[in-house]
Every structure is written in structure tokens, then in C-alpha cells.
Amino acid sequence: MLKPQRSKGKLRVASLMEAAASAIAEKGFEAATMAEIAARAGAQIGSLYRFFPNKEVLADALIQRYGERIDEAVGKIEDQVASFSVNDLADKLVDLLVELHGESKAITALLEARSEWSVKRTEFRKAALRRIAQILMLRSPKLQPDKADDIAVVLLHNMKTMKALTHEQGIATSPGAPQELREMNRLYLASKLGKKP
Template sequence: MSSNKSRPNRQRSALEPQRRRGKDRVAALMEAAAGVIAERGFESATMAEIAARAGAQIGSLYRFFPNKEALADALIYRYGEIVREAFEKIEARASALSVHDLADALLNVLFELHGESQTMVALLEARSEWSVKRNEFRRAAVQYIARILTLRAPHLRPDTVEDVAVVLLHTMKTLKALTIQQGVAINTGAPAELREMTRLYLASKFGEK
């Protein structure tokens, strides 16, 4: 018969700190975890290594995150919040942006979140139950972009808005792939050409020069 000693620990969720000091400590632990997981993968990353990267005692890590799965869940949730905040910043000024600036703002989202994205790739590929989050993130991104497009060009039909949002999301991914390869920034003319194509594409859809 297998032991049940570890099961309750796996079922516990992360502890939500109430004080500023605790929140700062959790933020540092999660930042360290994101770095270790991005470099080594989820299965190879250890709680001891994560604690050491954060300059914390292992007991402090286990206090807030009873196991590595709870830590991964927290990182996945944090990524969703970071993406949401990035799009909401654009949404807040969408109606005042030129086509040129709107195209660049959208194209920059995934590029600027590259570090976080590396961690997410490592996590979502590690467990089948987490892989479903990939589609959730994609659907959420399309919805954010569609909302921004509607604010900037309210005359567009809803079905057109969704189609354009899908095209833009794939273009954002392509730009990141052209700009960064295996975590290293590269310098070619292709990203600049893709940016110009996106500006012209949006201008044509908005009916603007």
C-alpha cells in the first residue's frame, strides 16, 4: 500500500500574504521560480534551487507554496494577470492612438513579455492538465485585441473585428519569433518590414491613410 503522507500537501493551495512584507517576499519567490523553470524546465527545477535563487530559506518558500504544483498554478495565474494588464494599458488610450502607434503597441506586447512567456512554455508543456491553458490564453488575447480594435474603429463589424484580432495575434507571435531566437535578440530587417505591413493592414481595415 502506498503512503498517503504527501497527498494532503499536494492538495493545499498557495498562501495569500496579507502584509506588504509577505507580498514582497512572495513576489521575489515567484520571480526566482520563473527564472529557474524557464532555464531548467518544470520537472528539473527544485524547490531548494528556487529558494536559493530568491535568497530565501526553504521553509519560507514552503510556507507560501506547499509544493511545486501550487507554485506553478500561481505563476500561470500571474501570467494571465500580466497579459491582461498589458492589454488594458493599450485599451485605456486606444481611441487616441494613431494607426501607427496602435500597431506598434500591440506588436510590442508579446515581445516585452518574452521572459514571462518562456516560463509559461516550460509549464504548459510539462503537464497535460496545464496545456489547456494555452487555448485559454489565446482566446483571452483575441478578446482583448478585439475590444481594443472596437474602441479605435467602432464602425467595424464584429465578425471583421474578430478576424483582424486573430490575424494580429499571429502577427505578434511572428514578430517575437523573428526578433528573438532561443532567448537571444537578433537584428534583421524582417521585424521592421513586419511592423510596416501591420500598420498598412490596420490602416486599410480602419479606412485610414
């Protein structure tokens, strides 16, 4: 992948990657074409190929960018964790995947498209669990690492459930369900960190 040096080139690459994420989320990796991605970005096909010589290079760039966005979002929580109440921390964690929904839908489609990319899915999950456990131990230094790992698994599932309740069509839900999950997550985290909700 060609790395742009100028801000105009960086904006073009960002636009191409947004268009790719949108097309892949909507149609899947195999069905999304380079021509369609260029058209969605309002770019010439040659511009797309200049930065991404093929769809696999584009997919790798999307996967890398998603990892960077997760790192950035989790890093913000880590930086402020000491100032959060338990409820605030519970809300920040449960909303994390909701905020990254547009990208995560495309990444899910990518990782399901090719068996060799399933390794990446496992890496993302392990990294997410490690970072959540780290946040918990930063917030509650007396928490045992094994216990933090167990809590992280539950929190990650709650995060995925919140994303499904908020964004996925066809799931059996009601308008109040996300708030109920948020409250459950708060109570659970408070009980595990020994803090009153």
C-alpha cells in the same frame, strides 16, 4: 497558497515567483526544483514552502499572475486606444508579447509540461483574441465583430512572430526583420481600419 499581508511578504513572494519563472523558463517545469528556486531568490527553502506548498501550487500562481499581467497590459491599451494613431496601436499590439517575454517563456514551458494545463493555453489564446478584437472595435466602432475576430487572429500571429524575431535564438532572421514586421503590421492594420498609415 498563503497570501502575504505585509509589503515585505509581498516582495518575498514576488521574488520567489520571479525566480521560479526564470528557473522554469531555463530548465522546464519538471527539471526546476524547489531548492533551486529558493536559492535563485536568495530565500530559505522553508520560506518558499510557506507560500507555495508544492511546485503545482507555484505553477498555478505563475499562470494566474501571467493572466493578470496580460489583462493589465491590454487594459492600458484599451484605456488609451482612442488617442492612438493606427501606427501607435499597431506598434503597441505587436510589442505586447515582446514586453512580457520573460514571463511568457516560463508560461509556455509550464503549459507544455502537463497535458491538463493545455486547457489553460486555449483559454489564454481565446482571451487574447477576444481582447484584441475588443480593442479593434473600440478604435473603429463600425468594424463588424466577425471581421474584428479575423484581424485579431492575424495580429496575434504577428505578435508571436515579433517575439520570436526579438528573443528566440537560432531563428533565421536579420537585424532589420523586426522593423519590417512592424511596418507590415502598421500597413495591415491601417488597411483594415480604413485609416492612412
